[in-house]
Amino acid sequence: MTMLDARSVHYSYEHGVQVLDDVDLRADSGEVVGLIGPNGSGKSTLIQVVFDLLAHQSGTLTIGGHPHTGAAAKHASLYLPSDDYLPQFLTGREYLEMVGHLYGIDLPDPTELFTRFGMQGRLDDLVEDYSHGMRKKTQLISALTTRRPLTVIDETLNGIDVGSLRLCENEIGRLRDEGGAVVLCTHDFALLERLADRIVFLDLGRVVVDAPVRALVDRHGSLATLVFDHLDSAAR
Amino acid sequence: MRWSRALTLAHLLLRYFGRRVMRTGVLASRPLRVAALALATGLGAAAVAAAVAFLDPLRSEPGAWGLLLDAMSISTVQWCLVAVLLTKTLFLNAEGMLAMTFALPVTNRERAAAFVLYEGAMAGIVVAVGIGALAVASLVIRGPSILVPLAESVVLPALLTYVAVGLGYQLLTRLLSASGLRRAQPPTLLLVLFALAAAFAATVPGLTASVSTAYLAGTDDRPWTAAVASLSDRWGPVPSLAAATAAVALLAWATVLLTPNRHLAQSRYLPWRAGPLTRRLLTPYDWCAVRSLQTWLPAVLAVAVFIALSLRPLAHPLWALSLLSMGALYQFAATEPLRLLRGGRQSPWGVYGRLVRAQLVVWTAFAVPLTIAAVVIEGSAAAVVLPLLGSLASTVLALAVGIVFPAVDDNPFSLFIGMSLAVVIVTTVGLAVGLLNLPPRVSTTVVAATLALAVVYSVVGITTFESRRRHEEVARRHQRPGGGSPADPRDRSGDPAGPHVLDRR
Numbered sequence: 001m002t003m004l005d006a007r008s009v010h011y012s013y014e015h016g017v018q019v020l021d022d023v024d025l026r027a028d029s030g031e032v033v034g035l036i037g038p039n040g041s042g043k044s045t046l047i048q049v050v051f052d053l054l055a056h057q058s059g060t061l062t063i064g065g066h067p068h069t070g071a072a073a074k075h076a077s078l079y080l081p082s083d084d085y086l087p088q089f090l091t092g093r094e095y096l097e098m099v100g101h102l103y104g105i106d107l108p109d110p111t112e113l114f115t116r117f118g119m120q121g122r123l124d125d126l127v128e129d130y131s132h133g134m135r136k137k138t139q140l141i142s143a144l145t146t147r148r149p150l151t152v153i154d155e156t157l158n159g160i161d162v163g164s165l166r167l168c169e170n171e172i173g174r175l176r177d178e179g180g181a182v183v184l185c186t187h188d189f190a191l192l193e194r195l196a197d198r199i200v201f202l203d204l205g206r207v208v209v210d211a212p213v214r215a216l217v218d219r220h221g222s223l224a225t226l227v228f229d230h231l232d233s234a235a236r
Numbered sequence: 237m238r239w240s241r242a243l244t245l246a247h248l249l250l251r252y253f254g255r256r257v258m259r260t261g262v263l264a265s266r267p268l269r270v271a272a273l274a275l276a277t278g279l280g281a282a283a284v285a286a287a288v289a290f291l292d293p294l295r296s297e298p299g300a301w302g303l304l305l306d307a308m309s310i311s312t313v314q315w316c317l318v319a320v321l322l323t324k325t326l327f328l329n330a331e332g333m334l335a336m337t338f339a340l341p342v343t344n345r346e347r348a349a350a351f352v353l354y355e356g357a358m359a360g361i362v363v364a365v366g367i368g369a370l371a372v373a374s375l376v377i378r379g380p381s382i383l384v385p386l387a388e389s390v391v392l393p394a395l396l397t398y399v400a401v402g403l404g405y406q407l408l409t410r411l412l413s414a415s416g417l418r419r420a421q422p423p424t425l426l427l428v429l430f431a432l433a434a435a436f437a438a439t440v441p442g443l444t445a446s447v448s449t450a451y452l453a454g455t456d457d458r459p460w461t462a463a464v465a466s467l468s469d470r471w472g473p474v475p476s477l478a479a480a481t482a483a484v485a486l487l488a489w490a491t492v493l494l495t496p497n498r499h500l501a502q503s504r505y506l507p508w509r510a511g512p513l514t515r516r517l518l519t520p521y522d523w524c525a526v527r528s529l530q531t532w533l534p535a536v537l538a539v540a541v542f543i544a545l546s547l548r549p550l551a552h553p554l555w556a557l558s559l560l561s562m563g564a565l566y567q568f569a570a571t572e573p574l575r576l577l578r579g580g581r582q583s584p585w586g587v588y589g590r591l592v593r594a595q596l597v598v599w600t601a602f603a604v605p606l607t608i609a610a611v612v613i614e615g616s617a618a619a620v621v622l623p624l625l626g627s628l629a630s631t632v633l634a635l636a637v638g639i640v641f642p643a644v645d646d647n648p649f650s651l652f653i654g655m656s657l658a659v660v661i662v663t664t665v666g667l668a669v670g671l672l673n674l675p676p677r678v679s680t681t682v683v684a685a686t687l688a689l690a691v692v693y694s695v696v697g698i699t700t701f702e703s704r705r706r707h708e709e710v711a712r713r714h715q716r717p718g719g720g721s722p723a724d725p726r727d728r729s730g731d732p733a734g735p736h737v738l739d740r741r
Contacts, residue, residue, distance in 0.1 A: 052344050055497065069497075071238055074341040085338045087248060089255035102244055102341050139339065 287373030315366030326648035
């Protein structure tokens with residue numbers, strides 16, 4: 001089943017700069033899609049349009065078959081932004097409870113996940129007192145406890161320690177194995193080569209490549225080579 | 237729309253209010269929180285006592301209560317319009333607060349509805365401050381029998397005005413969006429609200445006169461602001477209260493339905509390019525103030541008020557410059573990245589100087605042309621000094637509020653609390669000066685001392701804020717008892733650079 005279906009999405013900022021030009025992005029159940037591209041290529045804008053944080057201008061967008069702006073779409077998806085928008089005046093536990101309440105689900109006790117992510121004893125501390133990496137990990141724990149059909153991770157993995165990154169990699173793999181769709185936006189090409197099923201490469205607001213990871217690695221040697229070759233090419 | 241989600245968000249905002257706003261600045265200290273509450277309660281009690289003393293002679297004149305309630309309905313509508321203008325101005329600048337909800341699974345409409353609920357609560361507080369004392373005094377004197385007339389002349393007119401204006405506001409927002417005027421929305425909306433408040437203020441003398449005339453003539457004519465009471469005269473209290481309540485519910489529902497989605501703001505600063513001269517003259521602090529939309533929204537309002545006061549001289553037009561100080565409320569929080577850039581400790585007086593300088597740049601840009609215009613219009617330069625000094629004083633106070641209650645995350649609540657506290661203090665000083673009937677020289681000294689205190693407290697606020705950011709207090713708490721500076725090695729293995737937290741090993 002297609003969990004995220006964005007077709008012919010265009011987006012321009014008010015001062016006329018076109019950020020997205022006829023972009024398609026699809027993520028199916030049981031699939032990890034890597035979204036890559038240089039800074040300013042439109043990745044975060046695309047994700048923010050998908051989650052209705054930026055007003056949709058043209059194209060069609062559905063999440064789990066529902067219009068992206070509706071309650072059903074919100075219920076089916078989870079967005080981990082690149083900035084930690086966590087309410088700093090809540091404790092980790094309160095934040096996770098609120099997220100569970102908004103999804104209308106009883107979350108499992110997050111104590112064990114906090115411990116596995118190296119944050120033992122910090123669950124009842126204010127988010128304000130968390131380090132940058134701990135906030136990112138708290139966001140990831142919200143995804144791993146709510147386990148939505150669609151999870152979109154926008155550079156949330158940047159800034160967390162190697163051990164936690166390994167744990168995330170395993171957990172994202174488990175989400176996929178359970179039938180979840182994951183869109184993973186990151187500059188960590190090695191991680192994507194290990195984890196992603198398909199790559200969508202955006203540059204200057206356009207989709208340059210949308211193909212299975214295996215095929216791309218076979219053709220170019222690595223994702224990094226694919227990206228560098230494109231960035232150095234005259235066609236750009 | 238899932239109301240439970242909107243209420244969960246409203247609860248989140250309530251927690252924000254309780255945990256961050258009510259513990260910022262001076263309110264971080266529990267004794268000062270209690271003192272601030274005592275001061276506000278004392279002022280409220282004094283206002284009620286004064287209102288009771290004022291209304292007491294009416295005890296024996298039941299007919300005069302109709303006059304009083306009709307007059308209160310006029311004040312209610314006026315306060316309500318002021319409340320809408322204030323809360324909308326603060327919430328228009330609250331984009332940063334929205335960000336807190338971006339990762340949460342709520343629709344745009346649910347997010348907008350939560351903010352509408354909060355705006356309503358804030359407006360309710362402003363209206364309560366405006367007419368609460370008279371309403372409570374009426375209850376004290378007349379007992380429960382005044383409850384229904386108060387509902388007809390105060391509560392329901394306030395609610396109806398708020399939801400009707402709110403609905404108009406949302407309709408206009410949609411109209412401007414549909415017309416492609418999204419960028420011009422905030423100033424246009426504020427100007428329309430101001431025009432509405434000004435237009436109503438212009439009719440107040442006529443409405444008040446009509447109430448007095450009706451009372452003296454012994455007729456039942458009421459102003460339109462007392463429409464619910466008029467209905468009650470015709471239909472009786474129960475049907476009129478029910479109809480008005482239903483109208484409030486309907487309008488509120490329509491307001492929430494029409495509330496447009498709130499998306500990420502694309503720009504908070506105007507993309508003005510610097511020429512070689514301005515680049516040399518202006519500092520980053522100045523650019524923050526000059527380019528910020530939080531400066532320009534009040535500036536547009538100030539010019540509108542200047543024009544209105546020039547056409548209808550209720551006060552000297554240059555008093556409009558005081559509105560520019562609203563931009564100063566946000567400046568300390570907005571310039572935090574500049575202080576982070578420097579890293580180390582900076583002189584708080586130096587930071588304060590840079591903040592004042594930036595405000596002076598903005599103030600001068602408006603004060604010079606408006607003063608020239610005022611002198612030309614008035615034909616005299618004699619009366620310009622007081623409003624000019626007054627507007628500068630309001631900038632000093634606004635900077636103090638913005639420093640002591642920094643609008644972190646663009647939250648309007650800190651500013652609301654800070655402004656309320658400033659109003660309480662300024663009112664207390666004003667009442668003291670007025671009641672004691674002090675000579676002008678002493679009054680001037682008291683005002684100057686209050687401003688000097690605001691400056692000193694601002695500098696103390698900058699020091700405290702920076703100290704908290706650098707966790708200096710935490711570091712001090714972890715120092716061993718017995719004093720010594722943080723860099724003092726004492727018996728820390730002779731290594732002053734060793735982290736003091738290791739002392740506990």
